[in-house]
Amino acid sequence: MSAAAERLPEPIVRTAIDWQMRLRANGGNAELQRQLQDWLRQDPRHQLAWQRLQQMSGLFQASQLPSATQSIPLLQRAEADLSRRRMLKLLSLGAAAGGVTLLTANAPPTWHTDLATTTGERRLVDVGDGVKVLLNTGSAMDVQGQQLLLRAGEVQVDGAKWQVRCRFAECNGHQARGLLRERDAHSEIRVEQGAVLVSGASGQRWLQAGEGLSVSARGMTTLGKGSLDPAAWTRGLLVVNDIRLGDFLAEAGRYRTGWLGCDAAVADLHLSGVFHLDEPQLMLRNITHLLPVKIVERTRWWVRIVPVA
CATH class of the missing domain: 2.60.120.1440 (Jelly Rolls)
Structure with missing residues (x-):
């Protein structure tokens, strides 16, 4: 199957759309840009989804960007067929909800991996x-x-x-x-x-x-010894020692679909521990027992760690 015709998994497409929405709302955020690049490098299909989205959606005009209450339920509609045709339909719904401009083009190719x-x-x-x-x-x-x-x-x-x-x-x-x-x-x-x-x-x-x-x-x-055990993942673990919460979440976010981040007020808090990679939800809950933070979830694939009020 050619790259242009490749069918992408639903979570990848939904995450790409979420990145598009957040970047349009916070385009100058350097940390957000860095996290996007991390996500793109994780999987060649992430890059393909992002390339298609850029080609198909054209430019979302910031002045007409839907609010979170509009865009998040819209993104949640992507539950079934997310072929290229379904992506176009979904983005067309986004244009109707937010009054944005939709431009279509052929999806560019991506590199193949064995x-x-x-x-x-x-x-x-x-x-x-x-x-x-x-x-x-x-x-x-x-x-x-x-x-x-x-x-x-x-x-x-x-x-x-x-x-x-x-x-x-x-x-x-x-x-x-x-x-x-x-x-x-x-x-x-x-x-x-x-x-x-x-x-x-x-x-x-x-x-x-x-x-x-x-x-x-x-x-x-x-390379010296850092706050992250570089080989722990081979045992299904994330082992950290006195790591910044912001850095921990950047690493933990590699193992779950969607966006994972934190409020700037808690980014410099430090933690240590052993976490199981196959239990990402438990991993996040354990953070709340180690630090004065709580979890805010807008959807199952958008999670933010914030200070305890």
Whole structure:
């Protein structure tokens, strides 16, 4: 099936529409823009949904944007067939409700990936030659002969000999198990076992077990121990130590569909704990036992953490 004809899952389309609404209302919010980019990188289908939405919806004029009471019930109507035709119908309803302009165009193509996971999914794949890859939530990878190409997200690679190319580096593992993650402006490589040769624009460097490296267009930087256990996700956990609530929610949001954020008044609160990734709702409820905050849910896919009154 071509990218233009690909049918997208309902939660992805609804989330893309929600992002469109919020950006039109808060276009200058840098944190919102960053969160959108995080969401787009999680899954190639997120990018496809966003591209289609931009092409199909044209420009929502801010002066005519529907209010939350209008737009949220409207978005909740997307419950069944969300093919490209259904998306057009839904957006047409939005135009009627808010008096916005709707422009249509052909959806642009997106890149194809051999291996991918949806939001909240982890997937173990044997790619041959004794190499196994565990993909984290919203990740995508191509298999090009004996070389693996990390397109988005995060993976654990384990095997006697493997080669992974990411955005800013090429990694060659020798009897190694490593973690690779793509971020906004850099690639992260961490070694759990064995040794990995990392090659970037600024040179090469060997990494041993317990070491990590950030590679960008500007060079290589050693990764220290942070507030997030980088390998915990491989065990189905999110393990944090003295992490900012804002940073915690950005990480936790990778594992659930929709938007997850917090009020600026509580973003700098810190917490520590062990959370189960397969229980996202329980994860959020546990925050309220650790910090003086409460959960505000407009819908099941729009959640905001705010101070306790």
